[in-house]
Amino acid sequence: MRHSAQVDLIHRFLKLRADRTTDMAPDTRHHDVGVYVDEGRATAERALLFRGRPLVAALSGDLPDTGDCVAVDVGDVPTLLVRGEDGQVRAFLNACRHRGSRVAEGHGHAGRVFTCPYHAWTYDLHGDLLGQPLARDGFAGEDREALGLHPIPVAEVAGLLVVAPGATGPLDVEDWLGGVHDELASWDFDRYRFFDERVVEVDCNWKLAYDTFLEAYHIFSLHSRTVGKGLLSTPAVGDTFGPHGRGVVFGKQLARTVAELPEDEWDLLGHSSVVYQLFPNAVINLPSSGHAEVWQAYPHPSDPSRCRVHLRFYTPDGIPEGPEGDRSRAFFQRNLDFTAEVVLTEDFQQQEAIQRNIASGLMHEMVFGRNEPALQNFHASIDAVLAREAAE
Ligand code: FES
Ligand SMILES: [Fe+2]
Known part of the structure; x- marks a missing residue:
């Protein structure tokens, strides 16, 4: 990520912090939880989001x-x-x-x-x-x-x-990323190297698994004993690019560090996680430790209350041979184990509990706050795709 973009994001963070607020959507959104259990909806999503689209x-x-x-x-x-x-x-x-x-x-x-x-x-x-x-x-x-x-x-x-499984002909992605294309390209993902992966079956709808990556609000509470020690729930900065998004979860040390340094030495990436949401089902998380995580949530082929989540873990360059490489490998292995532990237990256990509450039939909606704009954009984007296809 270019330094000028990092500085812009830090300025936004400092302003929000001074104003004791965070990035907001215009309104709250009441969200019909039928989308997490309805079989017809699940069939439509599999057909329209996971076949024929990038x-x-x-x-x-x-x-x-x-x-x-x-x-x-x-x-x-x-x-x-x-x-x-x-x-x-x-x-x-x-x-x-x-x-x-x-x-x-x-x-x-x-x-x-x-x-x-x-x-x-x-x-x-x-x-x-x-x-x-x-x-x-x-x-x-x-x-x-x-x-x-x-x-x-x-x-x-x-x-x-x-x-684009199921599509025919060449895949045109010219406009697919919209305004987030250049920022993503600045990360040089061709220089990252695959390290390892985890694949887990989770007893919740694929969108619930994905929802957990779309707001920082829960970090201070759900992750109080793990990543919440170093990362802030608020303020968080987020931008949407059509159906895609990019959020920044800031480190607790960032404000103190930037106060002590001239602007040209500000370092967002060393003190924060940058999280890209790539519609419909991928997240790329880039934490301060320097690795890249690609998360993908896939619907179960027939059961709306189950999904499969892939974590693909990458190091920023190849790992060299020798003692230095051994230390590097051990460092990234600890990071992978820790990341998987946090998300698979702390986050996904919540999503499985939420799925069971929805399955009771007594819970009809949830509410997305103004402080959860990426959640709102994700679900509105799915609704828009399904509505557009239904109209054609
Ligand atoms: S050679 Fe591939 S299935 Fe027989
Ligand atoms: Fe989380």
Whole structure:
């Protein structure tokens, strides 16, 4: 993030702090909790938000070199991303055209060829079928060109790898990020390196899991024994960019530090978390420890009261060999374990409890405060997509 942007955000923080307020939406919003349990709504969301629209699958830094590949499950679509000799990233359904086995797992370097583990069919980096060892004449008469891996529209934008499962044709993401594009690009996500991931099933609707990332208000209370020791609930600064958003959760030491330093030495990132909300289901959290977390909440394929959440954890550069690398690896491992513990227990336990309260049928709405503008924008943006599709 450019220093001038950091300074602007710090000025906003200082003004809000002096005025004893925080960034506000114009009004409160009463929110019908039926959206967390209704089966028809869940079906519409899966169809309209998770098929055919851009979804953040990974970061550019997942595929630094030609021939690098990564298997990511984008909701219920097993997806294989690969960087070709031309530098372009391609995406495929991670399913062999013979009988559907996954052709790759995790992160790897395919070199120039993928080999399916089941009967060893091989594919090149464009997904074209190369070989069928020992098949003899078993597939004679089949059109080999039709046996390439099934392509999925993909684009690389602002250091993000974005796919649209179920879409046809090229993916146009030119305007997708709107006004947050340049700020996101300034983070250089191509230099981050994948460290590890966690995948958890959570007994709540995917939107409840996502809601937990959309306000800082709860930090002083829910996280009083963990991240609340170092981060402020208020004031928080937030901006919306169409359906997307960016919030800043400020560190408790920031005000004291900036008071002692000239403006050109102000350091927002060393004392705060910057949180991007990328519609509909991804969050990129960039805390002061320097790593990047990509969180993705996916609906369960049939049950509105369940979801799957992925945490993809990245270090700001590769980890070197040797003692320094060992220390660095241990540092980031502690950060990953701590982050996962806080969110999976403190946050998601609340969301599971809320889901059970909604399922009672006696709770009909919740209220989003003026001090929770990103929550309001997220749900209004979903409503707008569903209403637009319904009108067409
Ligand atoms: S399923 Fe891949 S080679 Fe048979
Ligand atoms: Fe939280």
